[in-house]
Amino acid sequence: MYSVETYNLTKIYSNGVKAVDKINLQINEGEIYGLLGPNGAGKTTTIKMLTTALKPTEGSAKVAGYDIVKESMKVRMNVGIVPQDLTADEDLTGMENLLMVSKFYNVPYGKAKENIDKLVKLVDLRDSINKLVGQYSGGMRRRLELIMGLVHNPRVLFLDEPTLGLDVQTRSLMWEYIRNIQQIENITIILTSHYLEEVDALSNRLSIINKGKIVVTGTPEELKKSIGGDIVVLTFKNGKEALQATDILKTYKASRITELSIKIKSSDFSKDSQTILGILKESNLEPLRIQVEKPSLDTVFLEYVGRSLPDEEGDSDSRKMMLMMRRLRK
Amino acid sequence: MSGLIPLTMREIKKWYRNPTFFIVGLLQPLFWIALFGSAFDITRTAPQYSYYILQGAPNYITFIIGGIATTTALFTGMFAGMNIIWDRRLGPLGRFLASPIRRSSIVMSKVLGATVRIIVQIFILFLAALLIPSGLILPKNFNILDVLIIAVTVLLIGIFFASLFSAIAIRITRQETIMGIVNLVNLPLMFASYALFPKNLMAPWIGNIAQYNPVSWSAIIIRTIIINGKLSQAQWNTVLNNFVYLLLTTLFVVVITIILAEKEIRN
Ligand SMILES: Nc1ncnc2c1ncn2[C@@H]1O[C@H](COP(=O)(O)OP(=O)(O)O)[C@@H](O)[C@H]1O
Ligand SMILES: [Mg+2]
Numbered sequence: 001m002y003s004v005e006t007y008n009l010t011k012i013y014s015n016g017v018k019a020v021d022k023i024n025l026q027i028n029e030g031e032i033y034g035l036l037g038p039n040g041a042g043k044t045t046t047i048k049m050l051t052t053a054l055k056p057t058e059g060s061a062k063v064a065g066y067d068i069v070k071e072s073m074k075v076r077m078n079v080g081i082v083p084q085d086l087t088a089d090e091d092l093t094g095m096e097n098l099l100m101v102s103k104f105y106n107v108p109y110g111k112a113k114e115n116i117d118k119l120v121k122l123v124d125l126r127d128s129i130n131k132l133v134g135q136y137s138g139g140m141r142r143r144l145e146l147i148m149g150l151v152h153n154p155r156v157l158f159l160d161e162p163t164l165g166l167d168v169q170t171r172s173l174m175w176e177y178i179r180n181i182q183q184i185e186n187i188t189i190i191l192t193s194h195y196l197e198e199v200d201a202l203s204n205r206l207s208i209i210n211k212g213k214i215v216v217t218g219t220p221e222e223l224k225k226s227i228g229g230d231i232v233v234l235t236f237k238n239g240k241e242a243l244q245a246t247d248i249l250k251t252y253k254a255s256r257i258t259e260l261s262i263k264i265k266s267s268d269f270s271k272d273s274q275t276i277l278g279i280l281k282e283s284n285l286e287p288l289r290i291q292v293e294k295p296s297l298d299t300v301f302l303e304y305v306g307r308s309l310p311d312e313e314g315d316s317d318s319r320k321m322m323l324m325m326r327r328l329r330k
Numbered sequence: 331m332s333g334l335i336p337l338t339m340r341e342i343k344k345w346y347r348n349p350t351f352f353i354v355g356l357l358q359p360l361f362w363i364a365l366f367g368s369a370f371d372i373t374r375t376a377p378q379y380s381y382y383i384l385q386g387a388p389n390y391i392t393f394i395i396g397g398i399a400t401t402t403a404l405f406t407g408m409f410a411g412m413n414i415i416w417d418r419r420l421g422p423l424g425r426f427l428a429s430p431i432r433r434s435s436i437v438m439s440k441v442l443g444a445t446v447r448i449i450v451q452i453f454i455l456f457l458a459a460l461l462i463p464s465g466l467i468l469p470k471n472f473n474i475l476d477v478l479i480i481a482v483t484v485l486l487i488g489i490f491f492a493s494l495f496s497a498i499a500i501r502i503t504r505q506e507t508i509m510g511i512v513n514l515v516n517l518p519l520m521f522a523s524y525a526l527f528p529k530n531l532m533a534p535w536i537g538n539i540a541q542y543n544p545v546s547w548s549a550i551i552i553r554t555i556i557i558n559g560k561l562s563q564a565q566w567n568t569v570l571n572n573f574v575y576l577l578l579t580t581l582f583v584v585v586i587t588i589i590l591a592e593k594e595i596r597n
């Protein structure tokens with residue numbers, strides 16, 4: 001049985017926007033599954049449907065074995081969610097927030113306290129758990145949000161952009177916590193992100209989602225392999241040689257990228273290098289410099305979506321959002 | 331409704347922890363007493379008719395305390411609605427909606443939270459009115475049953491307003507919108523009622539409208555009891571009629587609020 005399974009899941013908002021378009025997902029138990037896509041791709045809408053906050057327009061889905069429409073209360077009992085927006089009450093302490101959420105799930109006090117203590121330790125919040133959430137830093141708030149979704153020992157955890165607006169160091173710390181949680185709780189985690197490195201670092205499998213549609217699914221390695229292996233940049237003494245090499249290496253999809261250098265594709269350059277350099281030697285060509293670029297999710301994304309993830313833009317967007325939320329609170 | 335108790339506790343905690351809310355909430359009824367009870371005495375220009383104007387009350391504070399209690403409930407009730415919108419804007423509502431609790435418990439916790447505030451405020455109000463010089467004068471045979479009727483009336487009018495403003499807030503996303511609505515309805519609710527003035531001082535058309543205003547019902551119940559103590563048959567009937575109106579209207583508003591909350595509340 002899959003932990004999450006969707007059949008043509010679709011959401012059309014009342015204003016006609018088709019945010020999610022016939023998505024089919026099969027997520028195994030105990031997996032960290034990434035949904036990678038730019039802003040507006042439909043990630044949050046998908047998560048909202050899977051956590052019963054939104055009703056799908058078409059299609060259906062089962063989460064933890066329960067139908068998201070017909071058995072929505074059971075779904076809610078069995079999933080944890082860390083939404084994109086912060087949800088803790090700033091006028092309460094971290095502990096009070098966690099205990100309140102435990103009560104929503106009828107967790108008895110003793111058990112709740114025990115579970116909370118364990119979670120708080122897990123994300124290093126012990127020193128500040130009895131402070132008002134209003135006094136937390138951005139990173140602390142995100143950590144609190146992370147464990148607020150776990151107080152009732154859910155079987156599936158949804159993380160919607162869990163590191164949005166955090167700086168690089170805090171972000172990699174969050175990744176560590178997420179990995180630990182997955183291992184200790186042995187839980188299925190569905191993670192959305194528009195940060196390539198995040199999905200690459202965390203997920204066992206992922207789907208790239210763009211304009212509401214799933215573009216490709218696989219493990220990060222499979223996806224990287226699928227774009228045809230390594231990208232090799234060869235630099236020559238002069239333009240004439242570079243031109244000549246482009247011609248000779250046609251079978252490797254060679255193309256000029258600067259006056260002196262060409263780019264070729266090789267499924268595995270560590271194996272192909274002998275052959276390639278041999279072919280060049282026959283024509284008396286020897287590259288001055290060889291650079292091998294291992295394929296990254298960046299190149300995968302470029303290949304399947306047709307453009308790069310606007311990471312910078314996304315960053316400033318989320319930062320603006322965080323600022324706005326701060327201001328609102330003051 | 332596993333969410334109702336923890337969410338109501340949250341409301342109450344937030345209230346007494348926030349010093350401004352707490353102190354303002356307690357000062358407000360005292361201002362009312364000072365302003366309406368003494369600065370605004372409607373019998374001053376015609377003291378010889380005061381017994382008639384005040385329907386037998388020994389002084390204006392005694393006459394008006396039921397009205398002030400009701401108006402306090404009106405003003406505090408709107409916090410229930412405002413707090414729903416704050417929870418939506420600041421994020422906690424998203425957490426509540428994702429939890430396996432009844433949607434109505436989210437809204438009803440606001441209603442109960444506001445009602446608790448209202449009861450504390452009105453308790454302080456009565457206490458202050460009794461303590462100040464030439465303040466509230468209770469009738470000789472004022473007894474525990476009278477206290478009970480007043481308490482239940484206060485409870486009902488508190489629930490009524492908190493519920494009304496919560497129902498309004500269920501689909502509203504902007505604080506400005508509910509402030510606008512509150513400003514629009516508060517004045518007519520307050521002044522087209524018998525809360526502050528007796529019917530015989532009002533223009534007939536307002537006086538007639540006022541009898542359908544829940545503010546009037548609550549004010550009349552408290553006033554009749556607090557002026558007379560031992561009631562005549564006619565006074566009992568007045569109290570009973572107004573109480574039934576208030577009870578039914580409150581139940582109606584609560585039911586509507588619960589239905590709306592279950593169906594319509596979203597982030
Ligand atoms: N409540 C809404 N009403 C109408 N359109 C919406 C709503 N929420 C999101 N959208 C639109 O749906 C699309 C997908 O949004 P979303 O799921 O938030 O994407 P992501 O989380 O991947 O950034 C976007 O075009 C967005 O503008
Ligand atoms: Mg999103």
